[in-house]
Amino acid sequence: MLKQKLFSWIPQLKRQVWILVAGRLLSGIGTGFTLFYAPIFFADRVGLTKTAVGIALGSASVSGIFGRIFSGSWADSPAWGRRRTLLLSCLICAGASFVLASANNFPILVVGNLLLGFGVGLYWPATEAIIADLTTAENRHEAYAITRLGDSLGLQFGVVFGGALIALTGAYRLLFVIDGISFLVFFGVIWVAISETYQPAAKPATQTPNIPTPQLKSTNTDKKTKFSDFLNNGWKIALQDRALLVYVLVNILFTTYIAQIQSTAPLYFSNFVSVKDSNQGFSTATISALFTWHIALLIVCQMPVARFLRRFSHPQSLIYSALLWAIGFTLIGITGITTTYPIAWAMLALAVLAIATVAYTPAASSLVVDLAPKTLRGVYLSINSLCWAVGYMIGPPLGGWALDLPRPFADSLWVALALSVGLTIFILQYLDRLVPQRN
Structure with a gap:
């Protein structure tokens, strides 16, 4: 049994x-x-x-x-x-x-x-x-x-x-x-x-009216066929896909969020968290342990979260992920301003953000596949992957600039990120209405 x-x-x-x-x-x-x-x-x-x-x-x-x-x-x-x-x-x-x-x-x-x-x-x-x-x-x-x-x-x-x-x-x-x-x-x-x-x-697959059919x-x-012609045709079709372009906007927001956790959060924990009997934040060893905890949860939660979200549409799964990002960012902000058990707040924040991440990654790739014609899956998934590159270009400089500001402006970064989730959810709700038109 x-x-x-x-x-x-x-x-x-x-x-x-x-x-x-x-x-x-x-x-x-x-x-x-x-x-x-x-x-x-x-x-x-x-x-x-x-x-x-x-x-x-x-x-x-x-x-x-x-x-x-x-x-x-x-x-x-x-x-x-x-x-x-x-x-x-x-x-x-x-x-x-x-x-x-x-x-x-x-x-x-x-x-x-x-x-x-x-x-x-x-x-x-x-x-x-x-x-x-x-x-x-x-x-x-x-x-x-x-x-x-x-x-x-x-x-x-x-x-x-x-x-x-x-x-x-x-x-x-x-x-x-x-x-x-x-x-x-x-x-x-x-x-x-x-x-x-x-x-x-x-022969050309049946496509929706707003997307040119791959010839x-x-x-x-x-x-x-000349490879350069195929390249131009494939990318031209993808970049005229309204649903894909809406997804690109929201996906850049998600990848910017992930970049903040990997690049900005460690610096924030090191320089802004108040640790009892110390004028500094968490030690390097403590930060390492925290992110080991985060990675462990990424591994443990990956399949259960994927199994749970299977009942929802992909945009709806991303909405749940976005809500968790907002909660996680809020908890990081609390970690920086509290003097009571900041390590517990940090662990809770990284736990929530681990679940947010594993809710995001499979749903994002699956959504792109649903949008793509079968003969252009590579191009569509390439655009999905490029969002990561853009997010990592935006995220670290943005976080570094915010942490160079004096308090309380540096702490406001996490409030701003949590509030930005409202825009993310608004875009996802619009995308959720677009996607059924494509099926």
Whole structure:
């Protein structure tokens, strides 16, 4: 009986989806090795300035934008497809890791990060398009949830194992080598176990009046079509989709929220929280423990939250997520101004925000798939991924600017973010009315 209940919570997905999840967990471990320790290594061991390290690491975001754009177009190309895009992503990421392993100056560090950003940018639209091809509307939400779960587990294990390896050996460069090997193993998994899922339409699919129909002909004709023409047509169709453009606006708000938690909240906890018998905020060890708690909840809550929200439409799921973001931001503000058990308020805030995050990620990807014509899923998911790049361009500078202000203006950041959720919900309600017209 207990065994049956346990297996009932496991989504019934195709084998290739589980292979992608396992491969992402593996490569996520390698990424976790380097994600937290690269800044420490290049600043403290190689001897680069913190500014130089920050610029080099930030360059990955720039190349990541181009990676996402190319990934969407290549994944939807009959002459290239999702599988080849994923294989290329793994090779580029592996090469980037080996470049970083040998980096001993600023130019090589920049080259390594540019390659890594481009490779990661290629990965997400292609893999999410494959998952969309292999799932149905009934189980797609859970498939995206389990994919994100594999990613989160890999990163968490990587951080823990990476710290242990450094403590034992002090060999930072070995982390990059292991990261590169993990991408090569993932390449092998895709090569052996993942087949191409892109299916070009033999004739134009029926579309709604407000969206031009992709003019894709037979497979033989497609292979002769100029790739530049396909790229222009695919992006032109997507950028004329009113529902997608409305979603882009709200998705940039969500990704800006996530960026605040990862970049601004740690600084706020360190500099503005009142800790008894101390003139400073939380210690580094306390902040690390808090975010370990946050990541653990991301992992534990991913599937139960996805299963609960399955009964709602995707815009409605995002509305619930938005409400939780408002509550979480309010709790962070309380953490900064209270003198009574601030650690408890911080734990509660990060718990709420973990649930908000896991409610957001699967619903967002599933919504984009619902909006996209089957032959343009790569482009649509590329636009979804680009929202993350924009959100991370807005979020950290906005948070840093706010925290440079004196109190109480710095504390007002969290009030402003909580109030902005009202705009997010208003847009989502409009989107919820648009989406049924597309079904």
